[in-house]
Amino acid sequence: MPRTRRPSAQTTAVLRALAENPDRWRYGYDLCAQLGIQAGSMYPILIRLADRGLLETSWEAEPAPGKPPRHLYRLTGDGRALAATVTVTASGAVQGTAPRPGLAGA
Amino acid sequence: MPVLVLLAVLATAVALGVRRGRAHGDVPARIVAAAADSLSANRRDWGRAMTAELAQLRGRGHRWRFALSALRAALLLPSGRRRPVLVAASSGLLATAAVTAGAAAEVPGLAVAAAALGLLLCGYATVRASRPGRARWTAPGVAVAALALAGTAAAVVSVARIVVAHPAAASDETHLFSVLFALALASCLAVALTPSGDRRALWWALGAALGGAAVWTASALVMPVSATGVAGLGWPVGLAVVLTASIGGTAASGRSRDGARAGLLAAVLSAPAHVAADLTGILQAGHFTLTNAYDVAAYPHSGYPDVASYLLSDTMAGEIITGLVAFPLVLAAIAVLAAGWGVSGRRPWPIGN
Numbered sequence: 001m002p003r004t005r006r007p008s009a010q011t012t013a014v015l016r017a018l019a020e021n022p023d024r025w026r027y028g029y030d031l032c033a034q035l036g037i038q039a040g041s042m043y044p045i046l047i048r049l050a051d052r053g054l055l056e057t058s059w060e061a062e063p064a065p066g067k068p069p070r071h072l073y074r075l076t077g078d079g080r081a082l083a084a085t086v087t088v089t090a091s092g093a094v095q096g097t098a099p100r101p102g103l104a105g106a
Numbered sequence: 107m108p109v110l111v112l113l114a115v116l117a118t119a120v121a122l123g124v125r126r127g128r129a130h131g132d133v134p135a136r137i138v139a140a141a142a143d144s145l146s147a148n149r150r151d152w153g154r155a156m157t158a159e160l161a162q163l164r165g166r167g168h169r170w171r172f173a174l175s176a177l178r179a180a181l182l183l184p185s186g187r188r189r190p191v192l193v194a195a196s197s198g199l200l201a202t203a204a205v206t207a208g209a210a211a212e213v214p215g216l217a218v219a220a221a222a223l224g225l226l227l228c229g230y231a232t233v234r235a236s237r238p239g240r241a242r243w244t245a246p247g248v249a250v251a252a253l254a255l256a257g258t259a260a261a262v263v264s265v266a267r268i269v270v271a272h273p274a275a276a277s278d279e280t281h282l283f284s285v286l287f288a289l290a291l292a293s294c295l296a297v298a299l300t301p302s303g304d305r306r307a308l309w310w311a312l313g314a315a316l317g318g319a320a321v322w323t324a325s326a327l328v329m330p331v332s333a334t335g336v337a338g339l340g341w342p343v344g345l346a347v348v349l350t351a352s353i354g355g356t357a358a359s360g361r362s363r364d365g366a367r368a369g370l371l372a373a374v375l376s377a378p379a380h381v382a383a384d385l386t387g388i389l390q391a392g393h394f395t396l397t398n399a400y401d402v403a404a405y406p407h408s409g410y411p412d413v414a415s416y417l418l419s420d421t422m423a424g425e426i427i428t429g430l431v432a433f434p435l436v437l438a439a440i441a442v443l444a445a446g447w448g449v450s451g452r453r454p455w456p457i458g459n
Contacts, residue, residue: 027159028155028156028159029159029162029163029172038171038175038178039156039159039172039175039176039179040174040175040176040177040178040179040182041175041179042179043152043155043156043176043179043183044179044182044183046152047149047152047183057151060158063158064162067158067161067162068154068157068158068161069158070155070158070159070162071151071152071154071155071158071159
């Protein structure tokens with residue numbers, strides 16, 4: 001079992017985005033665009049999640065003509081469990097407080 | 107005038123590089139390809155992932171933003187090599203602290219430069235430790251590294267000798283020149299200590315740099331030293347060194363990339379050696395007299411305790427800017443151009459193009 005460490009706000013946002021539809025494969029720029037996170041921050045986050053066994057990766061089976069296949073991502077079972085945990089924690093933490101505008105876009 | 111020549115050479119090299127690069131995609135594509143290429147073997151898939159994402163993007167702005175961000179990601183990627191990274195970082199910091207403390211005790215004027223150089227090299231070692239198995243050391247690679255370390259040591263010793271003999275010459279309240287000195291030396295070392303390129307091209311770089319260093323050393327010993335250095339031989343010899351390495355490296359390997367790398371290596375190996383020869387010669391000659399009207403007028407108000415400190419301070423600043431920054435930059439640009447010409451000369455021009 002990987003070490004559990006409190007994820008950063010950006011990592012939490014990525015986990016929650018991936019957990020919205022956990023069976024769907026997502027690609028990096030798609031997540032960047034959804035969350036407003038730059039690739040320079042997104043890829044290190046994805047790599048850390050994959051290293052910890054929280055993220056499953058695959059390559060696009062049928063890439064667009066003339067384009068290389070894209071790398072796809074979705075949460076593993078452990079990743080889904082962590083996403084559920086951080087979602088509950090975040091919901092508890094923000095009860096009675098103002099929303100944090102930087103959570104998704106920081 | 108030298109500034110104009112420098113700008114012209116750099117602009118020409120950049121323009122030709124961009125023109126050649128278009129054959130391999132736009133600039134963002136080349137940035138991402140370089141970033142992906144810099145990743146260690148266990149991270150190559152992530153480099154491919156970023157390359158594939160860029161291929162889907164349209165619009166110059168989007169592509170540039172993604173490319174620069176991907177470059178940042180490649181530099182900051184978690185390496186998965188926590189222990190080697192920690193060992194390199196902690197031992198580097200300890201060594202930096204020890205060297206800085208030693209410098210502060212023995213040569214206080216060099217303490218900031220020692221700290222900056224130590225931190226920069228510590229950062230370099232940490233990055234290298236995080237990227238395993240990128241390239242194997244070869245005999246010419248080791249020789250190039252040894253020559254780079256020797257040249258750097260010679261440059262530091264030559265400055266230290268001046269600072270010990272004339273402590274006021276190193277007075278620099280902003281520490282700008284101390285940091286610039288460290289940054290220039292660390293950059294030269296980083297280029298030379300990163301093993302890559304064709305072995306034959308490396309030998310050309312090594313041979314050319316050694317030849318140049320030999321000429322400068324001999325000149326410092328037997329020729330009169332002017333206030334601007336070793337009898338004005340800096341640039342002509344540097345140019346000959348880089349052209350030899352670049353054209354020879356291209357001819358030996360058959361690839362302009364290896365020739366350019368050889369020329370670049372020759373430039374960064376030569377820069378510290380040239381500065382060391384210049385400063386040593388100037389200190390040995392000991393001709394410290396005010397020779398122009400500006401210095402005669404400025405010296406009494408400069409705050410320096412003696413003419414030697416005033417002139418040596420000026421000389422060291424000039425050597426850092428010209429010898430360690432402009433010299434390798436211009437010669438590196440010339441190396442790229444010469445390597446390209448070398449290839450152009452070897453290949454027939456395409457017909458109907």
